Amino acid sequence: xxxxxxxxxxxxxxxxxxxxxxxxxxxxxxxxxxxxxxxxxxxxxxxxxxxxxxxxxxxx
Amino acid sequence: xxxxxxxxxxxxxxxxxxxxxxxxxxxxxxxxxxxxxxxxxxxxxxxxxxxxxxxxxxxxxxxxxxxxxxxxxxxxxxxxxxxxxxxxxxxxxxxxxxxxxxxxxxxxxxxxxxxxxxxxxxxxxxxxxxxxxxxxxxxxxxxxxxxxxxxxxxxxxxxxxxxxxxxxxxxxxxxxxxxxxxxxxxxxxxxxxxxxxxxxxxxxxxxxxxxxxxxxxxxxxxxxxxxxxxxxxxxxxxxxxxxxxxxxxxxxxxxxxxxxxxxxxxxxxxxxxxxxxxxxxxxxxxxxxxxxxxxxxxxxxxxxxxxxxxxxxxxxxxxxxxxxxxxxxxxxxxxxxxxxxxxxxxxxxxxxxxxxxxxxxxxxxxxxxxxxxxxxxxxxxxxxxxxxxxxxxxxxxxxxxxxxxxxxxxxxxxxxxxxxxxxxxxxxxxxxxxxxxxxxxxxxxxxxxxxxxxxxxxxxxxxxxxxxxxxxxxxxxxxxxxxxxxxxxxxxxxxxxxxxxxxxxxxxxxxxxxxxxxxxxxxxxxxxxxxxxxxxxxxxxxxxxxxxxxxxxxxxxxxxxxxxxxxxxxxxxxxxxxxxxxxxxxxxxxxxxxxxxxxxxxxxxxxxxxxxxxxxxxxxxxxxxxxxxxxxxxxxxxxxxxxxxxxxxxxxxxxxxxxxxxxxxxxxxxxxxxxxxxxxxxxxxxxxxxxxxxxxxxxxxxxxxxxx
Numbered sequence: 001x002x003x004x005x006x007x008x009x010x011x012x013x014x015x016x017x018x019x020x021x022x023x024x025x026x027x028x029x030x031x032x033x034x035x036x037x038x039x040x041x042x043x044x045x046x047x048x049x050x051x052x053x054x055x056x057x058x059x060x
Numbered sequence: 061x062x063x064x065x066x067x068x069x070x071x072x073x074x075x076x077x078x079x080x081x082x083x084x085x086x087x088x089x090x091x092x093x094x095x096x097x098x099x100x101x102x103x104x105x106x107x108x109x110x111x112x113x114x115x116x117x118x119x120x121x122x123x124x125x126x127x128x129x130x131x132x133x134x135x136x137x138x139x140x141x142x143x144x145x146x147x148x149x150x151x152x153x154x155x156x157x158x159x160x161x162x163x164x165x166x167x168x169x170x171x172x173x174x175x176x177x178x179x180x181x182x183x184x185x186x187x188x189x190x191x192x193x194x195x196x197x198x199x200x201x202x203x204x205x206x207x208x209x210x211x212x213x214x215x216x217x218x219x220x221x222x223x224x225x226x227x228x229x230x231x232x233x234x235x236x237x238x239x240x241x242x243x244x245x246x247x248x249x250x251x252x253x254x255x256x257x258x259x260x261x262x263x264x265x266x267x268x269x270x271x272x273x274x275x276x277x278x279x280x281x282x283x284x285x286x287x288x289x290x291x292x293x294x295x296x297x298x299x300x301x302x303x304x305x306x307x308x309x310x311x312x313x314x315x316x317x318x319x320x321x322x323x324x325x326x327x328x329x330x331x332x333x334x335x336x337x338x339x340x341x342x343x344x345x346x347x348x349x350x351x352x353x354x355x356x357x358x359x360x361x362x363x364x365x366x367x368x369x370x371x372x373x374x375x376x377x378x379x380x381x382x383x384x385x386x387x388x389x390x391x392x393x394x395x396x397x398x399x400x401x402x403x404x405x406x407x408x409x410x411x412x413x414x415x416x417x418x419x420x421x422x423x424x425x426x427x428x429x430x431x432x433x434x435x436x437x438x439x440x441x442x443x444x445x446x447x448x449x450x451x452x453x454x455x456x457x458x459x460x461x462x463x464x465x466x467x468x469x470x471x472x473x474x475x476x477x478x479x480x481x482x483x484x485x486x487x488x489x490x491x492x493x494x495x496x497x498x499x500x501x502x503x504x505x506x507x508x509x510x511x512x513x514x515x516x517x518x519x520x521x522x523x524x525x526x527x528x529x530x531x532x533x534x535x536x537x538x539x540x541x542x543x544x545x546x547x548x549x550x551x552x553x554x555x556x557x558x559x560x561x562x563x564x565x566x567x568x569x570x571x572x573x574x575x576x577x578x579x580x581x582x583x584x585x586x587x588x589x590x591x592x593x594x595x596x597x598x599x600x601x602x603x604x605x606x607x608x609x610x611x612x613x614x615x616x617x618x619x620x621x622x623x624x625x626x627x628x629x630x631x632x633x634x635x636x637x638x639x640x641x642x643x644x645x646x647x648x649x650x651x652x653x654x655x656x657x658x659x660x661x662x663x664x665x666x667x668x669x670x671x672x673x674x675x676x677x678x679x680x681x682x683x684x685x686x687x688x689x690x691x692x693x694x695x696x697x698x699x700x701x702x703x704x705x706x707x708x709x710x711x712x713x714x715x716x717x718x719x720x721x722x723x724x725x726x727x728x729x730x731x732x733x734x735x736x737x738x739x740x741x742x743x744x745x746x747x748x749x750x751x752x753x754x755x756x757x758x759x760x761x762x763x764x765x766x767x768x
Contacts, residue, residue: 015159048344050150056556
């Protein structure tokens with residue numbers, strides 16, 4: 001049951017892109033260890049800015 | 061399908077266990093198809109449809125998609141995908157295939173597979189089922205998978221770019237214009253479905269209107285209060301949405317009801333205004349949260365519907381093959397089975413629009429090349445199953461009710477008596493009492509002439525759901541739940557589509573005058589958004605006010621447009637196969653291409669040149685223009701103004717179809733020339749594939765792989 005709940009939570013977080021921030025931090029730490037990490041709030045702004053300029057079509 | 065090709069020498073033969081398993085699956089599927097084919101006269105359970113479809117999907121996935129992958133596409137898991145090579149943590153990053161399957165499914169599936177099959181049910185459930193299942197296996201899923209693969213090999217290039225690179229400048233330009241024009245029609249028709257579902261329905265209008273403040277609230281929560289917490293925000297949103305549906309019932313009985321009882325024309329202007337505002341507002345406010353809401357509802361409701369259909373196992377009341385299949389005189393849409401069934405059911409069987417999704421975001425996220433099979437082919441099979449469920453929901457209604465809801469208003473009149481009479485004229489029965497009772501059961505003022513598919517599906521779904529959860533008392537809730545979730549999908553598509561269209565326009569105009577192309581120059585944004593909204597708004601308005609019924613007139617246009625896009629996508633696929641020396645396997649996309657070309661060009665030809673005024677746009681124009689000259693008013697038009705409207709609309713629609721056919725013909729001829737050149741040249745033509753780079757990610761073994 002616990003593993004199920006964890007799997008569902010993992011899936012939802014991945015599907016909605018909630019984990020993007022963690023991945024971004026990890027990636028920054030790997031590639032630019034000295035660069036300061038954005039806060040979740042700052043990252044959210046970056047992310048919406050990106051979405052603003054990259055529209056995604058939805059099918060019917 | 062050449063089964064012999066599957067027996068690769070180096071692979072072990074199938075184990076006895078999997079032989080047994082697949083024999084059972086085949087047998088089950090065959091028995092189900094047998095029941096569907098042989099039962100005439102008696103009513104059968106929808107379970108047979110489900111078993112036949114699922115059995116066929118399983119076999120197609122296991123054998124045909126594997127054959128295409130192994131023999132034709134030959135993905136190489138040692139080759140790094142763009143997600144790995146170009147990883148930037150934003151657009152490109154290797155994504156778990158199960159997550160990507162969810163993403164891709166949410167992007168391709170929407171209202172389309174729910175609406176088309178409902179309309180096509182006028183020809184009976186059997187032709188629709190056969191086309192949905194065979195179409196997806198041999199055409200739709202193949203197109204999605206091959207486009208996904210080709211785009212992945214080209215760093216996620218769009219369909220338009222691939223057409224330009226592989227076919228040529230002329231074909232590429234024609235493809236780009238066609239994509240834009242087709243999108244406009246698509247948005248107009250989808251918005252029309254919403255208008256027809258919400259007209260004079262205070263409950264529905266209230267709950268759909270509430271999705272806007274809910275989305276704004278979610279956006280604020282996600283951006284300001286709890287940044288980035290998407291899952292919790294989505295749960296809050298879904299809970300609020302359910303409250304809004306319950307609240308609709310209360311609003312309907314209160315003094316507020318009149319404020320939410322809107323005529324189709326008012327709704328048209330509301331939608332146009334909404335579309336414009338939504339496309340110029342920052343995405344975090346409206347578009348992004350609405351998208352999350354829509355994804356959650358989509359996955360949840362479709363799962364619920366699958367459970368509902370299997371548990372409730374409704375009986376199919378529609379004929380297997382109705383008389384309208386051959387006569388072509390159906391009231392929902394005119395024209396005979398070939399070609400019109402195949403354009404009415406687009407999404408769910410073969411949808412060109414998917415090629416835009418398969419060549420956009422998804423190819424940039426694939427971890428391993430072989431995963432195109434599960435994501436491209438698998439997601440499309442899932443969408444096809446959604447279409448089968450919609451068909452079941454429509455076919456489980458009494459035919460009398462189905463026609464009373466779906467025939468045009470001009471034919472049915474406005475009262476239960478007139479509708480009952482008109483349905484009797486079509487050869488079906490429903491008493492005025494039954495009709496008013498059906499409307500009262502779902503707490504709607506009327507169910508007469510609620511064309512567009514959404515209300516019919518909602519009535520079907522409310523029957524199925526109320527049989528399991530909540531009984532008759534919950535019927536009205538489930539009906540409005542279904543209306544709300546369809547409207548939610550469609551508005552999300554309209555938001556996103558308007559934005560995509562705006563960027564395409566900005567891109568095109570940017571070539572002429574630089575500032576318009578800048579994505580942050582406000583006047584440019586407003587101008588281009590305004591143009592896109594005005595374009596689809598025109599079709600929405602003309603559809604909502606068309607005396608002959610907007611769905612009846614515009615749905616064929618939508619279907620032809622969508623399938624023409626499929627023709628472009630399949631032409632690109634076939635050209636690449638031929639150019640890369642795979643002429644032997646070019647039939648894999650070549651046969652679907654030939655089929656969809658035959659379907660769309662026949663349909664288009666009939667829509668332009670047919671002498672039957674119900675089918676041919678120009679015959680219709682001539683009929684009404686002549687009557688107008690003589691000063692007559694032909695029913696269902698009620699005034700000279702109506703007559704003028706019919707003349708204008710049929711001219712515009714006819715010219716538009718001719719234009720679409722011309723654009724696609726240019727692409728096809730250009731593709732044929734390139735193919736002929738490739739066949740004639742001794743060596744393979746230069747490829748535009750990104751060069752090989754060795755992958756450094758471990759290959760994840762296929763978990764769902766069954767058999768050897």
